[in-house]
Amino acid sequence: MGRVRKVLTRPWAIAVLVVAVGAVGFGLYWFQPWKLWQDETVQEALPGAAETSAPAVPPPSDEPSGPPSPATGPRTLASGELISHEHATSGTVRLVRLADGSHVVRLENLDTSNGPDLRVWLTDAPVKQGRAGWHVFDDGKYVSLGKLKGNKGSQNYALPPDVNPAGYSSVSIWCDRFDVSFGAAELARV
Missing domain, CATH: 2.60.40 (Immunoglobulin-like)
Structure with a gap:
């Protein structure tokens, strides 16, 4: 236990740990592997497909009808x-x-x-x-x-x-x- 405490108190070890955690965080953000x-x-x-799926039936009329209109x-x-x-x-x-x-x-x-x-x-x-x-x-x-x-x-x-x-x-x-x-x-x- 004394050796672990001694390693973690060294400034370079803390810097390496911070850089490693930052690199892993950036890699996860950049690649987003969970999306796979x-x-x-x-x-x-x-x-507009719903409106044109069933043709409208015109009301009865005594007027002569013209040619059918093109599909809209x-x-x-x-x-x-x-x-x-x-x-x-x-x-x-x-x-x-x-x-x-x-x-x-x-x-x-x-x-x-x-x-x-x-x-x-x-x-x-x-x-x-x-x-x-x-x-x-x-x-x-x-x-x-x-x-x-x-x-x-x-x-x-x-x-x-x-x-x-x-x-x-x-x-x-x-x-x-x-x-x-x-x-x-x-x-x-x-």
Whole structure:
């Protein structure tokens, strides 16, 4: 017991202990390893889909009816399947124009790892298989649509009104902390 007390009273031993505790604390904050075992599931409906799921029946009228009006509900402009990059990732991505003219990126049946500082990015980068695709999405033009709401499920991300979706060709689940793609999808126009 006397030897332990003697070691802990030395200034260098206390400094090493403080640095070690600080390094462990910083490492836990930076890497957040507990997220590997935590899943966050988010299930959102597509905005405007509920209003257009059942067509409205017009009231009876003696007036002759004109041609039917075009559908005014959400319309898919482009879609693609997510491929894995840094982490196993699957699901479908859709670029959807809503009835009001706004746009959303919709992730459907998303399944990826949880991680620190995950974002959804709309980009102009090509989607590449394997390690070649891990770091390409921050090389060109991209728009961060916000933090990933959950690593599982279906969710919507609104495009800012000043963003023209025609200038973008892919979506990435991007880890901003480590500058790496967890997974990405090439958007094919429909």
